[in-house]
Amino acid sequence: MPQAKKIGVVYTSSDSGGQSNAKKFEKLVKKAGLQPKMYTIANTNDMQQISQQMASDVDVIYAPQDNGVASSMKTLVNNANQAGKAVFPAADTMVADGGTASYAIDQHDLGRTAGHMAAKVIHGKKPANYPVEYVVKGKYVINQKQVDKLNIQIPEKIMQQAHKNGRVIK
Incomplete structure (x- = not known):
């Protein structure tokens, strides 16, 4: 997606692994000359509102390996689809749950x-x-x-x- 400039990254604030993965990805996005936009959820109940906002603000969405995000992939994908935005998750199982594509373990x-x-x-x-x-x-x-x-x-x-x-x- 060469036209993508704003990359949305969503993670769970209480998931230390997800938080770490999101921060590492943020650095990679900046290094590539793109603009990361970070979004957090406290729990899966927050995904509906956060993913709607994110999908309207960014060109593409990245979902790191994060238990809260993985548990709410269907909501994230549904809102991203409504906005015509792709979700690229870090885990193969998250692609099976509706993500677009990944190069993952x-x-x-x-x-x-x-x-x-x-x-x-x-x-x-x-x-x-x-x-x-x-x-x-x-x-x-x-x-x-x-x-x-x-x-x-x-x-x-x-x-x-x-x-x-x-x-x-x-």
Whole structure:
């Protein structure tokens, strides 16, 4: 979306992870020469009003990994759709809940990695004796319904990668 200049970022004020992710993204947006507009919700009940305001103020919306935002994705997407704005979330599950697209870690891969770490502990290894494992490679996840609804053109190379290694939600 090369025409987007104002990027709305919504996060839950009481979710330290969401807050941290939103602040990091804010810095990236500024570094790219774009204008971030930060919005907070105290809980999921706030999403209706905040997302309506945000959708009227910005060109596109970013939803970081944040439990409160994830729980109210349908409200966020509904209000964004009414304003013709795309929502790009940080998590693949949030794309499945109506987000437009993402390059994100796969929640299944993350669970598998956590399971391997837990198995080491169960088998007697002390967590202090091995490094924390991370999922570092993301996958493209595209919600085709949203892309079509908002008339967004996804570059062919990205669509091919989503079909091959990621996910296209129909």
